[in-house]
Amino acid sequence: MTAALPTSLIENPRLDRWIRFLPDRTVRIASGKVEIGQGIVTALGQIAADELDLPYGRVVVLSGDTAEGPDELYTSSSHSIEIGGSSIRLICAEVRANALERAALRLNCSPTDLAVVEGRFLQCGAETGQDYWTVAGEIDLTQNVKGTATPKAASAHSIVGQDVPRRDLPAKVSGGAAFIHDVLTHGILHARVLRQPSPGAQLVSLGEAAIRRAAKGEIQILREANFVAFVSEAESVADAAAVAAERQARWDRVRKLTPEQQEAAWLRDQPSEERPHGAAAAASPPRNLVRATYSRPYVAHASLAPSCALAEYRDGHLTVHSHGQGMHPLRRNLAAALGLPIEAITARHLHGAGCYGHNGADDAAMDAALIAMRLPGRQIRVRWRREEEFGFEPVGPAMLITLHVQLDDRGYPADWTTEIWSPTHVQRPGSGGALLASEALANPPPPAKPTDPPVERGGGATRNAIPLYDIPAHRILHHLVLNPPVRTSALRGLGALPNVFAIESMLDDLAARIGQDPLAYRLAILFDPRARRLLEQAALRCGWASRGPAGTGKGLGLGFARYKNRSAYAAVAAAVAVDEEVRVERIWCVADAGLVVNPDGARNQLEGGIVQAISWTLKEQVRFDERGIASRDWGSYPILSFSEVPEMQVELVDGAGNPALGLGECSCGPAAAAVGNAVAHALGARIHDMPFTRERIVKALL
Template identity: 50%
Template sequence: MIPASLQANPSLDRWVAFPAPGVARIAFGKVEYGQGALTALAQIAAEELDVSMAQVQVANAATGAVPDEGMTVGSMSIEVSGSAVRAACAEVRALFVAQAARRLDCAEGQIDVRDGAFLREGQATGETYWTLAPAIDLAQPPSGQARWKSQDQHRLVGRSEPRLDLPAKMFGGGFIQDLVMPGMLHARVLRQPGPTARLAKLDEPAARRAAAPADLDILVEGSFVAFISPSEAAAARAHAAVELTTQWDTPRDLSPTLSEAASLKEMPTTELETGAPAGGPANRKRLQAAYSRPYIAHGSMSPSCGIGHFVDGRLTVWTHAQGVYPPRMQIARITGLAPEAIDLEHAQGAGCYGHNGAEDAAYDAAFIASRRPGPPIRVQWRREDEFGHSPVSTAMRVEMAAELDASGRLVDWTTEIWTNLHVNRGRTLIEPALPQGPPDLPAPNQATAFGGRLNAVPSYDIEAVRVKEHLVVHSPVRTSSLRGLGGPVNTYAGECFLDEIAQAAGQDPLAFRLAMLSDPRARAVVERIGVVSGWNARGAGGEGQGLGLAYDRHRDRGAYVAVAAKVSVDEEVRLEHLWCVADAGLIINPDGAKNQIEGGMIMAASWALKEQVKLEGRGVASVTWDDYPILRFDEVPPVDIELIVPPGAAPNGIGEISLGPCLAAIGNAVAHALGARLRDLPYTRDRIARALLAE
């Protein structure tokens, strides 16, 4: 069977080439932004081709140079691109083995490949991929007949190979922010105070005085304003000189109450409902609870950057977006150029999972360059831009109800969700400022609004489950995708509520979960998390020390994950230890997988204890690290991760799997420590005090 991504990009030469002796060039459409996909996909290719990692050269993602695999999202790089790379390389190896057998006049079964060299019954033949390459045209579709290696044949897959992207990053020059081009100009963009604001008065002389003695070009088109100079500092001075004095018609004015998820219930919604109808015997015990998470930011360590260069009718854009093909269509719409006249090249940026400011910085640079042909134009956002104008993850409120039968068995479950859009790439930052305005986009439906419902169905054997989503289409701020979309919040709410249900039923939380799990792989991770966390010594709690756990199957079909958290709580929550047991099927690079899981747990811990976007007045008010704190290095606890790899299991995505269970494990640990339940994130000192007073 040919994987879908290979079917969509069916020419083998799009995936594999042998451009020079000793070099196997591998191309794929997914990009590296800190998650380690580049290394893992290179391992898959090297494994199937039987070349060494040193012989693999990964093509940089660029339009026209790599297959179009859309965006790098949803922890799908290994599942989607990995399967395509594996199949393409197996096809290529089969073609070369057949050619070697013809040239050596022997059976294909006598041929083996080691480090790109073809052996006959273990003996060198002088033939290699590079000697055979001139005789083979890879501009052909896959046959679907090539067989890839089984798990017991792997030599490279399953090993912790060093990350290919780290040396440049560690020693300088590895990021888009480091790119320097001859004659490059720098631009700063003056932002509207809200998408409906219109430029009324701009003090251009003040901007020029501030930029002096450097040259300054001011681009004004509609309500879009950019200051362009050979000196980045001069462009910044010009921007600062008018940022507060520029006059706008109809600026945004937001109430601070919109920062809280509870405000979503007061906004117009679109209703989306799935599942069994409600209703059961009247003698059931019914429980209800509501949980929430506020708007949160990506919080990447470096603000976004983009570079555009328009020369001889072609526009080239360097971006750290999550893909190179989809943004090209947006750039065509923004600039008025034909898509065929636009090239995008990926350049790595600060770690990010989802839709941060990377694309918008690229759109800024592309638009300015299209209006100022000749020199490369670099747009480097400030920290205030990143926090204030990049998309944020939507606030969510999750209300749940459950029913227990007379034996204490959970038999009925309802999840009701209030959320903004989680996938919103069609709404750019720049277009509301341009004369043509933003495009008319179709109304959300079950397919486009899926993000809010992820993991809303509990990963347990429950007779009746229903989910109702209240989609708030018009948000006070621009929302879009952040790691896991709505899945982590739904898992957090569901797993914390499950602990409340277990308590009401008078049952141990771990045993209560196991009683509803028939899948052996699910049971294995839950049982194991109890062992590694010392669950049997947990105690009654309520004395400021707590141990909690949670389980989830990612998106109801992927990896199985259980997390336990040990905390101490006084006026604040302190993380003492985190554990994770995960079954994500075949693991390509164990160290990389553990990095992903650990990173997700630390991010979830930061969400749980620290993070909240504050809204007020013209938009986001939390625009510095002081206003938007994240977990500090000295607050990160010991993290232990154990991977279960069942024989013959297919690989599952890793990047998002630990967030929801970790959020819930921390929530359950805090409740165990306090003897009181906190339901609204983050767990601040004030919320701890209110929860204790409520008890």
């Protein structure tokens, strides 16, 4: 046995959960990781093709299928290449070795005499008539993986490291039925749900007659406790019923929210669980203490498409299609919520719009499943309404961060405390949360004790709370806020963006205290050579050496982090112009993700992370009113537009000597920080709170 297997292989050791030889001379690779717009299916196919020495086109990838594919939990935390990819690499290396052994027996030679060319086995360069498919029947794929085969060295890769085009894009530029939303088979029933305004709210009355009139067509109204669904053969009828139902429903015990609760500052005085981490308490009284507070409000995933799901209950078996991040967890959660044995459920993934974390996808699947159970033998399609997605998806939690930094005599950090107030960042069903509709049923699940991923597992609110810089003592004081006003859960990078924004803002201000250039200040306390290289390169690209004075309305700023302090590194520089608003004019990003499977796909992810981070930093805040989340359309929840997106120059340094590092989230924190520092440079004054509204710009200048 080699070193520890990736967790995905420990949990799914059987080879046939991962790989099968199909009669059409293709190989099917299965993965629990799913396509959420990040190009993972393409990248996993590249890894398999390379390891098996097959043309890329001969590898098909089955993704997110509980009947045949492995359980790899969720597609999250930039784990898909690090864990999912390395699992597939090991599986393919082992099956390749097994196949060569079988072929060698047939050919009466040694496996080392054989080479694999496009799936055919050659002996000393000559065709042997043997290939994967001739020996496939003799390879026992019911065996468990041994993990003893050695994958190719990076220098031997021919498909990994190439800009292979995304497999799914052709259908998406041609109007193909590319998304779960597009499954509109004959006889399908369309459903919409009347959402319970808040957990515990009771439906007192429902004007069904008025709803039927407004629906203008045949409609079934299904009701179970506080869950109500409208089902019709016509989508427009189901939709009209749901719209009318908002006005025809009277609710009791609705939790009322106030606008004050939408601000991160509100968190400070709330009941919390104390979760200290790191060094013992700092010396008291503190020496040379600098303290500052930063914040990010609640923000939305804001997928471009509202959540959608399909479900059919036939002959005692429930088949669900979903665009959620994990089909095996969804299957378990549905089984628990519906009281079905797990074997009675199959969950399969279909593409949705980009999700960027835990949005309404799983909840829509539960809606569809509940309705399907009531209408056996019919395919049910639930599609949330736009206002439903904004109003009821879990949101990214607000965070309030106070940094307490004690400086040494030269002005560098000697003791660093990151103090965080935040609700949980992970409230997935079955781990701290529940499928939304189950809250509306007769026996809602008991409230779960809030929890948050521990620092050792990458952290939630604490993700990237410890600076990567060399600081003699550091600690985290995490106040896990127990009763947030809204449901919060995983959003791209969890706490990384607010924490990196806070840390990097502080570093610029500490540099200014001793009159040092922010880049030089960082390099003075940063020993990791990979990190230093990125900062130096980003500085070179952006013309840091000729950076102008502060306070001119034009600014240049830097931001740096290594995601989770153990995944990909990214340094970002931002050039901004500020008058009444912030305009990000240019971005430079240099990243080190070790071995990169698909460089263009990786750059696409880095670019996307930067755009989202700028959008969160400048524009986004989920707003509350009495009825709950008030920002329920793109007018009240604006995001960065085409005319606001900066020019970007994104590059990956050659990291092929190092293992592949998850990179999908690594550019977000540094981008937010770079913009923050650039704005501070432009204004000659710092804005501590996101988003950077006109009011905050004006206030910073006062």
